[in-house]
Amino acid sequence: MKKKILVIIGYAVLIYASIAGAAYMNQRNMIYIPSLAQKALIKDTKIPNQEEITVTTKDGLKLYGWYSPPKSPSFPTIVMFHGNGGNVTWSAELLKPYAQKGYGTLSAEYRGYSGNPGNPTTYN
Numbered sequence: 020m021k022k023k024i025l026v027i028i029g030y031a032v033l034i035y036a037s038i039a040g041a042a043y044m045n046q047r048n049m050i051y052i053p054s055l056a057q058k059a060l061i062k063d064t065k066i067p068n069q070e071e072i073t074v075t076t077k078d079g080l081k082l083y084g085w086y087s088p089p090k091s092p093s094f095p096t097i098v099m100f101h102g103n104g105g106n107v108t109w110s111a112e113l114l115k116p117y118a119q120k121g122y123g124t125l126s127a128e129y130r131g132y133s134g135n136p137g138n139p140t141t142y143n
Contacts, residue, residue, distance in 0.1 A: 051139040052104040053132040061085055064111040066118045072125075080137045082128060085111055089123035096123030106133035 099110040130137030
């Protein structure tokens with residue numbers, strides 16, 4: 020009887036260790052969930068005067084984002100990042116009311132998201 024219990028406990032430990040090991044090895048894939056959509060289309064947000072901008076990183080990647088200038092120099096620009104899932108259209112939608120009131124808006128996009136090159140887990 021004792022031997023059976025030890026075998027069962029051994030299998031349980033082995034299964035648990037396998038699941039924990041797999042979760043550890045894939046944790047980056049579970050944290051960063053890029054949108055499967057290709058490059059988002061700026062026309063989908065209908066924010067006035069919004070244009071696509073490109074930023075070149077230190078390691079030479081060209082990442083895009085969407086920028087709408089403020090109505091006047093007295094209005095600040097609000098920068099928004101969409102979080103670990105989705106794409107730039109999500110933050111642009113949240114910024115639309117501010118852009119309509121005259122604030123500048125910048126919807127930034129990450130490495131590896133929505134058609135941008137790179138991997139979200141690497142940076143310089």
